[in-house]
Amino acid sequence: MIEVEQLGKRYGDFAAVTDLSFTVGSGEVLGLVGPNGAGKTTTLRCLSGIIPPSQGAIRICGHDLGQAPLLAKRELAYFPDEPRLFDYLTVRQHLRFMARLYHVPDAEARGRQLLEELELADKADALPGTLSRGMKQKLAIACGLLHGPRVVLFDEPLTGLDPYGIRRMKDAIRRRAGEGMAILVSSHLLHLVEEICSHLLIVKQGRKVAWGPMEDVRRQFAEASPDASLEEIFFRATGGSDGVAGTGAGGG
Amino acid sequence: MFRTLVYLVACQWWNRVLSQVRRLRQPKYLAAAAAGLAYFYWFFLRNMFLGPPGVSPFRAAGAERGIEWAALWEVAGALGVAAMVVAAWLFPRKRAALDFSEAEVAFLFPAPVGRRTLVHYKVLRGQLGILLGAVLMMLMSARSTTGPVWVRLLGWWTLIAALELHRLGAAFARTRLLDRGMTTGRRRLWVLGTALVVAAGFFAWVWRAQVMPTAGDWASMESMAAYAGRVSDSGPLYWLLLPFRVMVRPLVAGSGGAFAAAIVPAWAVLGVLYGWVIRSTVAFEEASVERAALRARAQAAVRSGNWQLLEGLRPRRDPFRLAPLGLPEIGFLWKNLIVAGSTFSVRFWVSLGVGLVVAAMAMKGAMRGSAGPPMLGMLLLVSAVLSLVVGPQVATFDLRQSFGTLEVLKTLPVPGWRLVLGEVAASWVVLTVVQWFLLVLAAVLGGRVPGWAERGWLAAGLGVGLALVIPGLNLLSLLIHNGAALLFPGWTRFGAGPSHGFEAMGRNLLMMVGVIVSMALALAVPGLAGAAVFFVTRGVLPFAVVAPLGALLALGLMLVEAYAGLRMLGDRFERMDISTELAAGGS
Numbered sequence: 001m002i003e004v005e006q007l008g009k010r011y012g013d014f015a016a017v018t019d020l021s022f023t024v025g026s027g028e029v030l031g032l033v034g035p036n037g038a039g040k041t042t043t044l045r046c047l048s049g050i051i052p053p054s055q056g057a058i059r060i061c062g063h064d065l066g067q068a069p070l071l072a073k074r075e076l077a078y079f080p081d082e083p084r085l086f087d088y089l090t091v092r093q094h095l096r097f098m099a100r101l102y103h104v105p106d107a108e109a110r111g112r113q114l115l116e117e118l119e120l121a122d123k124a125d126a127l128p129g130t131l132s133r134g135m136k137q138k139l140a141i142a143c144g145l146l147h148g149p150r151v152v153l154f155d156e157p158l159t160g161l162d163p164y165g166i167r168r169m170k171d172a173i174r175r176r177a178g179e180g181m182a183i184l185v186s187s188h189l190l191h192l193v194e195e196i197c198s199h200l201l202i203v204k205q206g207r208k209v210a211w212g213p214m215e216d217v218r219r220q221f222a223e224a225s226p227d228a229s230l231e232e233i234f235f236r237a238t239g240g241s242d243g244v245a246g247t248g249a250g251g252g
Numbered sequence: 253m254f255r256t257l258v259y260l261v262a263c264q265w266w267n268r269v270l271s272q273v274r275r276l277r278q279p280k281y282l283a284a285a286a287a288g289l290a291y292f293y294w295f296f297l298r299n300m301f302l303g304p305p306g307v308s309p310f311r312a313a314g315a316e317r318g319i320e321w322a323a324l325w326e327v328a329g330a331l332g333v334a335a336m337v338v339a340a341w342l343f344p345r346k347r348a349a350l351d352f353s354e355a356e357v358a359f360l361f362p363a364p365v366g367r368r369t370l371v372h373y374k375v376l377r378g379q380l381g382i383l384l385g386a387v388l389m390m391l392m393s394a395r396s397t398t399g400p401v402w403v404r405l406l407g408w409w410t411l412i413a414a415l416e417l418h419r420l421g422a423a424f425a426r427t428r429l430l431d432r433g434m435t436t437g438r439r440r441l442w443v444l445g446t447a448l449v450v451a452a453g454f455f456a457w458v459w460r461a462q463v464m465p466t467a468g469d470w471a472s473m474e475s476m477a478a479y480a481g482r483v484s485d486s487g488p489l490y491w492l493l494l495p496f497r498v499m500v501r502p503l504v505a506g507s508g509g510a511f512a513a514a515i516v517p518a519w520a521v522l523g524v525l526y527g528w529v530i531r532s533t534v535a536f537e538e539a540s541v542e543r544a545a546l547r548a549r550a551q552a553a554v555r556s557g558n559w560q561l562l563e564g565l566r567p568r569r570d571p572f573r574l575a576p577l578g579l580p581e582i583g584f585l586w587k588n589l590i591v592a593g594s595t596f597s598v599r600f601w602v603s604l605g606v607g608l609v610v611a612a613m614a615m616k617g618a619m620r621g622s623a624g625p626p627m628l629g630m631l632l633l634v635s636a637v638l639s640l641v642v643g644p645q646v647a648t649f650d651l652r653q654s655f656g657t658l659e660v661l662k663t664l665p666v667p668g669w670r671l672v673l674g675e676v677a678a679s680w681v682v683l684t685v686v687q688w689f690l691l692v693l694a695a696v697l698g699g700r701v702p703g704w705a706e707r708g709w710l711a712a713g714l715g716v717g718l719a720l721v722i723p724g725l726n727l728l729s730l731l732i733h734n735g736a737a738l739l740f741p742g743w744t745r746f747g748a749g750p751s752h753g754f755e756a757m758g759r760n761l762l763m764m765v766g767v768i769v770s771m772a773l774a775l776a777v778p779g780l781a782g783a784a785v786f787f788v789t790r791g792v793l794p795f796a797v798v799a800p801l802g803a804l805l806a807l808g809l810m811l812v813e814a815y816a817g818l819r820m821l822g823d824r825f826e827r828m829d830i831s832t833e834l835a836a837g838g839s
Binding site for chain 2: 011042045048049050051052069070071073074076078080084085086087088089090093096097099100101102103104105106107108125126127129
């Protein structure tokens with residue numbers, strides 16, 4: 001569903017992402033982790049079509065993002081760490097606008113269902129300015145899920161959510177993956193990644209350090225302690241390396 | 253501690269200057285700074301330092317008649333300062349709040365820094381702004397004041413700094429009064445009452461001392477000036493205005509010697525005000541935090557171009573029912589009509605249109621033979637034509653207001669050119685409808701303009717022709733304005749790179765020139781083609797037909813150009829790397 005081949009992104013002389021390759025299949029949840037400045041957000045922005053990559057290819061559900069961006073974008077939803085909403089549109093108007101752009105025929109019913117599911121139904125006529133951070137996040141999610149994407153990209157999905165919201169978000173991610181979506185979650189919260197992700201991609205200084213099924217990566221870096229936590233693995237994977245691409249458990 | 257705060261001010265100022273200077277390595281910022289400097293030199297510096305001293309014609313005429321301008325300016329200035337002082341006690345309602353940024357609030361308020369030190373810091377921090385204000389006032393008043401440049405600069409600085417200190421001191425005093433139970437209403441009554449008593453006392457003196465103006469005093473400018481001088485230099489008015497005249501006097505000093513004599517008492521007043529402010533601090537933290545948040549919101553609103561955010565928003569009704577299937581452009585039109593506000597709903601415009609046309613017809617019928625309705629019609633016609641120039645700059649509910657959500661727009665499955673078309677559609681429709689509306693009203697009210705009645709068909713033809721080209725003109729103009737924002741995001745206020753001083757001045761100048769040149773180029777071919785059709789066919793076809801015919805051809809060509817422009821801008825939008833364009837203020 002997500003295929004990334006030798007992705008690279010440069011800002012002048014600075015390489016934010018270098019030679020990054022990985023895939024995410026249907027029903028998989030890939031956790032993208034790395035220290036600050038590792039290139040996680042840049043990778044997500046390239047995958048969502050917000051910024052053009054400097055090199056490499058990205059395919060979403062078989063559609064090349066560079067060659068057929070519209071077909072690729074129809075299949076994906078991207079949720080940035082800070083929800084970007086239209087100040088003047090109410091919750092309901094946001095959904096109507098998105099329905100038109102993504103051609104969602106049964107938008108009213110789907111929208112109503114999403115608002116119910118995300119507990120936003122009583123805020124349908126509220127403007128984003130009057131919503132809490134968590135509710136804004138929910139509205140962004142409702143907008144993104146309205147057209148039934150097959151690929152979902154999350155950047156720090158738990159930021160600003162209360163404990164109830166966190167639990168619901170985790171359940172929602174698992175459920176969508178169970179329905180066959182390919183999900184990529186970028187987060188610094190390693191316990192979240194450990195809990196919900198089936199696969200792991202560790203990046204450092206824009207390069208891949210490890211990638212593969214969670215257990216394979218764990219095995220690769222666990223050394224003498226097979227029950228090492230993801231936190232320990234993360235520090236071993238990123239602390240010992242000097243930014244040179246590792247072979248990764250899954251190759252690529 | 254105070255030295256640390258001085259360090260903070262100095263670092264912030266120096267880094268800001270450095271970042272501005274570093275930007276000049278990019279040609280577009282260098283060009284903007286050069287244009288700004290050239291403009292500044294041409295209109296201000298050239299006359300100030302290199303040319304003969306500028307004297308306004310009014311001032312020259314007065315000098316010829318022997319009017320003592322310096323003394324009159326001093327009195328007029330003192331009256332103005334007195335009015336500002338009274339206003340500072342009369343109008344404000346809120347508690348004292350100092351202008352801190354959100355970062356200053358976050359770092360300084362929880363730090364072990366005393367209130368007095370914070371006030372010191374604010375007074376110090378304000379000096380740069382006051383100095384810039386003084387330079388600006390010095391430049392603006394170059395032709396109406398005399399004396400060397402440094403005298404005027406120091407004079408303005410002294411006056412503005414004193415007013416600022418007084419504003420702060422008055423705010424502290426008002427807050428203290430509030431804390432002691434004096435409501436705003438009661439305070440205003442006291443201030444107004446005192447002002448009335450003083451004014452009554454002055455008029456009583458004028459009456460009793462028999463210094464009421466006579467017919468002779470009103471006879472000429474010289475006699476009026478002499479009377480004003482006489483009254484202000486004697487009696488109670490002299491003493492009342494003395495503290496204010498002391499502050500204005502350095503400004504009107506004609507020489508270094510006169511300035512030296514005038515500045516000592518002015519600085520003494522400044523010192524008294526400073527002591528008053530420093531010794532009378534009150535709890536300003538809570539109101540300052542609120543003001544910092546408000547300021548941050550205002551800056552964000554200005555940056556995004558969404559001025560309405562300043563007032564706080566209310567949900568707005570859908571302008572029309574948006575079906576989930578159909579052209580995406582209509583979706584953007586729908587969204588931006590909501591941004592434009594409830595004023596732009598279809599129902600509102602149809603009701604207003606019908607109502608005003610009926611009212612105009614009734615007015616014309618009632619005032620048959622009068623020149624009023626045709627004149628009003630002409631005024632509306634001129635407004636319609638003027639709005640072709642001003643409208644696209646003002647109606648910014650398009651891409652220019654969507655820069656804050658660019659990241660969302662980039663993820664949408666809509667081709668770039670259709671997204672740009674959709675984004676400009678609301679401004680385009682609104683402007684066109686308003687201008688057509690003005691034309692219809694002008695047509696209803698007009699028709700009896702001298703010289704045009706007998707050429708009715710020509711007028712009608714030209715009117716229809718204008719109505720036909722209006723959509724094309726608006727679309728091209730909007731595309732140029734939106735194109736400027738897309739091509740040079742760092743140059744528009746919507747970009748992330750803030751500009752100041754000469755660079756901002758030059759940038760605006762260059763943008764204006766760029767828009768005018770682009771529009772002239774875009775209109776050259778359609779204009780020539782339309783005119784050619786008009787002149788070739790006017791001998792063959794009736795006037796009522798030739799103008800619309802030419803206009804139709806011009807409109808067609810404009811739409812072709814607009815399509816080409818849309819494709820170009822759409823391509824630009826799709827390739828735009830917002831992470832570098834907006835974060836770095838453009839590349």
